[in-house]
Amino acid sequence: MKWLLDFFKITTPVFVEIRGRETVLAEGYCRIERYSPEQIILANEKYSISVCGSGLDLRHLSESAIAIDGRIDRVEFL
16 A cells, blocks of 8 residues: 555645445545634545535544535535
8 A cells, every 4th residue: 555655755645535425434534724604615635525505513633534424416526
């Protein structure tokens, strides 16, 4: 796995899991760039994602994972 990370110059593996329309689990994102009930933007040194919907809330926040709950309408890779 390390050779793959070195090849793509990614220091932290990125993982996004969408569970229905209610939950997004993201790993490898270390910054919250925007936080509102309608949009949450997560970023790391190379990638950003935007989760859009209504009633969005951070359910879990740790060094390795972020879980977002609410009505998920759209997930975009920026």
